[in-house]
Amino acid sequence: xxxxxxxxxAIVVEEIFHEGGPAVEKPLRRAAAIAVIKNPFASQYVENxxxxxxxxxxxxVEMAGDLLKALGGDASVVEGYGKGAIVGSAGExxxxxxxxxxGGYSMREILPASNAIVPSTKKLGGPGTRLDVPITHCNASxxxxxxxxxxxxxxxxxxxxxxxxxxxMTTGARIHARxxxxxxxxxxxEDGLR
Amino acid sequence: xxxxxxxxxxxVEETRLEMGQVVSPASRRVMSAAIIENPFAGRxxxxxxxxxxxxAELGELLTRRGVEALEVDPAAIxxxxxxxxxxxxxxxxxxxxxxxxxxxxxxxxxxxxxxxLVPSSKKMSAPGQSIDVPLGHKNAAxxxxxxxxxxxxxxxxxxxxxxxxxxxxxxxxxxxxxxxxLTHETAQGDDGLR
Numbered sequence: 001x002x003x004x005x006x007x008x009x010a011i012v013v014e015e016i017f018h019e020g021g022p023a024v025e026k027p028l029r030r031a032a033a034i035a036v037i038k039n040p041f042a043s044q045y046v047e048n049x050x051x052x053x054x055x056x057x058x059x060x061v062e063m064a065g066d067l068l069k070a071l072g073g074d075a076s077v078v079e080g081y082g083k084g085a086i087v088g089s090a091g092e093x094x095x096x097x098x099x100x101x102x103g104g105y106s107m108r109e110i111l112p113a114s115n116a117i118v119p120s121t122k123k124l125g126g127p128g129t130r131l132d133v134p135i136t137h138c139n140a141s142x143x144x145x146x147x148x149x150x151x152x153x154x155x156x157x158x159x160x161x162x163x164x165x166x167x168x169m170t171t172g173a174r175i176h177a178r179x180x181x182x183x184x185x186x187x188x189x190e191d192g193l194r
Numbered sequence: 195x196x197x198x199x200x201x202x203x204x205x206v207e208e209t210r211l212e213m214g215q216v217v218s219p220a221s222r223r224v225m226s227a228a229i230i231e232n233p234f235a236g237r238x239x240x241x242x243x244x245x246x247x248x249x250a251e252l253g254e255l256l257t258r259r260g261v262e263a264l265e266v267d268p269a270a271i272x273x274x275x276x277x278x279x280x281x282x283x284x285x286x287x288x289x290x291x292x293x294x295x296x297x298x299x300x301x302x303x304x305x306x307x308x309x310x311l312v313p314s315s316k317k318m319s320a321p322g323q324s325i326d327v328p329l330g331h332k333n334a335a336x337x338x339x340x341x342x343x344x345x346x347x348x349x350x351x352x353x354x355x356x357x358x359x360x361x362x363x364x365x366x367x368x369x370x371x372x373x374x375x376l377t378h379e380t381a382q383g384d385d386g387l388r
Contacts, residue, residue, distance in 0.1 A: 019285050021238045045213040050373050084326075092213045093342070097373050100341055117335050117387070119313055121328045121343040132277070132326040134315040141311050141335075144294050148286075149277075149315035179242060179291045193311070193386065 002052070004059050005038040007162065010154060011070050021176040029171045031070045032133065032152045033063040034164060042090040042161035049094070053101045060099075060106030060167070067169050068110060079184060080146045080170035081107050081114070082135040085122045088158035096122035099165050107167060113139040115192035128155050133168045139189045144181025145173035197248045198231040200356065203348050204263050212369035223364035225327065225344050226260030228252055235283040235355035245291035249359075253297035256361045257304040266365055268305045272378055273340045275362045276301070276312050277327040279319035281352035289316035292359055301361065308332040309386040319358070322349045327362040333383030338375025339367035 014030040017023050037059070041049055068075060083103040085096035104118040119134040119141075130153035137143035150168050158164040173184065188194055209221040230252075233244050261268050276297060278289035293314050302308040313328035313335075324347040331337035344362040352358045367378065382388055 019287070021285070021287075045215055047372065053373065092370065093368055094212075094370050094372060097338070097341060097368060097371070100338060100373070101375075119328060120341055121315065121326045122341070123326060123343055123345055130324060132315040132317055132324075134313060134328050144290070147290060147294055147314055147316070149317055151317055174286055174290060176285060176287045177290070178240065178287060179246065179295050181294060191385070191387070 002040040004055055007036045010034040011066055012152060013070050016175050019175050024175060028175050029071060030150045031067050032150055032166055032168045033067045034152060034154060034166045035059060035063055036157040036162055036164050039088060039091045039095055039161050039163045041095055049098060052098050056098065056102035057105065060102040063167050064106040064110050067167055071169060071171060075111050077171050078111055078169045079138060079172050080135045080148060081118055081138050082133045082168040083118050083120045084131050084133040084166045086125045086129050086131050086158050086164040088160045088162040089124060089126055090160040091163065093122060093124060095163060103167055111138055113189060115139050115189055116141040117192060127157055127159060129153055133166055135168055135170055137184060140187040140194050141192060142182045142194050143184050143187060144179060145177035145184060148174055196251050200229045203227040204259060206263050209369045215370055217369040221366055221369045222264060223344060223362060224260045224264045225346050225360055225362050226256040226263065227346055227358055227360035228256060229348065229351040229356055229358050232281060232284045232288060232355050232357045234288060242291035245288055246295045249292040250296035250300055252359050254300035254304060257301045260361060260363045261304065264363065264365065270365050271305050271332065271363045272366055273329045273331050273364045274308065274312055275327045275329040277315045277325050277360050279317050279325045279352055279358040281354045281356045283354040284357060286316060286318055288357060305332065309383055310335040311386065319352055321351055321353060322347055327360050329362050329364055331381065334376065334381035334388050335386060336376050336388050337378060337381050338373060339371035339377050342368050
């Protein structure tokens with residue numbers, strides 16, 4: 001299986017102080033690590049693609065490390081995560097699905113309490129396509145205050161024979177979370193759900 | 195009717211070919227969306243009860259409309275997802291109030307079950323911007339073949355005082371799943387995860 005060929009990387013950090021309501025003491029941070037790689041399966045139907053998941057693992061680990069660094073380096077501040085992929089027009093959506101295992105694994109590897117499934121989304125798109133990366137609490141999917149999403153995109157990617165890969169981490173709840181439900185402080189953290 | 199609905203948008207996709215391969219049975223999915231007035235546009239309201247009630251109403255209505263558009267028995271739906279895009283005079287929390295407290299239960303009632311968390315995304319949005327609605331298996335979140343997403347955009351929505359509320363449903367997984375992992379057939383579906 002081919003090694004991923006990287007064209008560019010990007011890190012985006014949002015720091016949110018308020019959204020029309022009372023300003024908070026500790027701003028919410030949402031960070032995304034993006035990598036644009038060549039799609040080794042572009043323009044052809046390749047039946048056996050599963051092996052590329054292993055090839056993507058080192059890149060995933062690198063991106064998760066970059067994200068953590070962008071958030072200050074302390075894994076304990078990370079409370080939410082998500083992942084996604086945009087496949088260039090000469091690929092198929094299944095090529096984006098290759099990111100599920102390595103993308104999820106790389107973040108769960110470095111985050112101490114990460115029993116929850118990493119929510120995800122994927123699609124085909126041309127350069128500049130935006131993707132809404134869903135976000136949930138790292139240790140309990142049903143924590144209502146942490147359901148969120150971050151829109152990402154790069155103006156010149158993905159080209160037809162590329163895949164844009166993304167990982168997202170956040171440091172807390174939505175800035176004015178107030179719709180009840182399971183709180184992060186009440187999480188049992190055993191089954192990844194509650 | 196509690197919601198003030200300006201318009202419905204319903205899109206059915208049927209994929210018959212992917213990367214030159216015949217998809218059999220054809221992959222069928224629906225996006226069922228409503229564009230509603232945001233009762234809290236332009237002001238900060240601490241209590242978002244009105245939006246939670248709207249969420250319950252739309253959970254039933256949009257799911258029913260989606261199943262009807264697919265022309266299938268509700269039990270034939272294998273995966274689901276939800277999302278909301280809030281116009282600029284609103285707040286991200288308005289999306290959360292519609293989606294999380296009460297939308298899922300009536301959605302599951304229409305489908306005759308659904309043990310898994312309904313995957314979701316949300317964002318602040320200008321008219322015409324796209325929103326990606328994640329899709330996941332309705333009884334077992336880890337079914338790898340069913341991780342997917344549908345993109346919605348309405349050229350004229352959301353206006354500043356509006357919210358786009360969308361649910362997505364599919365009768366199967368991605369067109370050509372071949373990256374291993376849990377499948378519809380091998381999932382137990384007891385705990386919502388596997």
